[in-house]
Amino acid sequence: MKLHGSYTSPYVRHCRIAMRDAGLAFEFIETDNGQSARQSPTQRVPFLDIDGLRLTDSTSILRWVREHQGRPFLADPGAFDRYLMVNTAMDAAVNLFLLERDGLRPEDVPYLARQRDRVRTILEALDLRFQAVGLDGDDGLRLACFLSWAMFRDRADPTGYGTLGGVLEHWDARPEFAATHPGLPGR
Numbered sequence: 001m002k003l004h005g006s007y008t009s010p011y012v013r014h015c016r017i018a019m020r021d022a023g024l025a026f027e028f029i030e031t032d033n034g035q036s037a038r039q040s041p042t043q044r045v046p047f048l049d050i051d052g053l054r055l056t057d058s059t060s061i062l063r064w065v066r067e068h069q070g071r072p073f074l075a076d077p078g079a080f081d082r083y084l085m086v087n088t089a090m091d092a093a094v095n096l097f098l099l100e101r102d103g104l105r106p107e108d109v110p111y112l113a114r115q116r117d118r119v120r121t122i123l124e125a126l127d128l129r130f131q132a133v134g135l136d137g138d139d140g141l142r143l144a145c146f147l148s149w150a151m152f153r154d155r156a157d158p159t160g161y162g163t164l165g166g167v168l169e170h171w172d173a174r175p176e177f178a179a180t181h182p183g184l185p186g187r
């Protein structure tokens with residue numbers, strides 16, 4: 001089983017944590033943008049090879065892992081929606097980050113201002129939605145992977161929020177999360 005990805009990607013990190021959690025033995029193949037462009041039609045990481053099956057998205061990978069574990073994957077509609085909201089914010093934030101490297105900023109492009117606002121409104125909504133629910137599911141782990149990446153890349157600061165402020169502390173108590181911080185390459 002081969003997981004292709006980067007050590008800094010929050011999508012890849014979620015998969016690595018789930019696969020460790022499931023006790024799956026896998027080879028991690030560090031893959032840059034050029035390699036993902038040649039090897040996956042999505043031109044993104046992660047992608048996973050399992051016995052001739054190629055999964056090209058972190059969500060299909062996570063579903064496969066959880067089913068392999070005999071665990072439900074986001075079976076509750078509320079949890080599924082929270083997961084999708086995190087994904088939308090994360091896609092927008094990664095998009096902003098990559099475009100900034102190309103010299104494009106929200107101040108210059110109206111659609112990027114919308115992307116920036118989307119990240120903010122989603123974080124505000126998630127702060128309320130996670131108030132009443134536990135953080136241990138894949139929705140909570142998705143949020144932790146996103147917030148950790150956002151801090152690492154200086155994109156958002158969860159400490160300014162109520163519930164969101166405690167998410168990283170909660171997940172940092174788990175060895176598989178603590179050992180996969182984007183600032184710890186190679187682990």
Ligand SMILES: N[C@@H](CCC(=O)N[C@@H](CS)C(=O)NCC(=O)O)C(=O)O
Nearest residue numbers: 009010011043044045046057058059
């Ligand atoms: N929907 C994908 C998104 C993955 C994604 O955006 N990965 C980023 C790395 S953090 C990437 O490969 N970006 C390259 C690009 O956008 O060209 C998933 O959940 O796996």
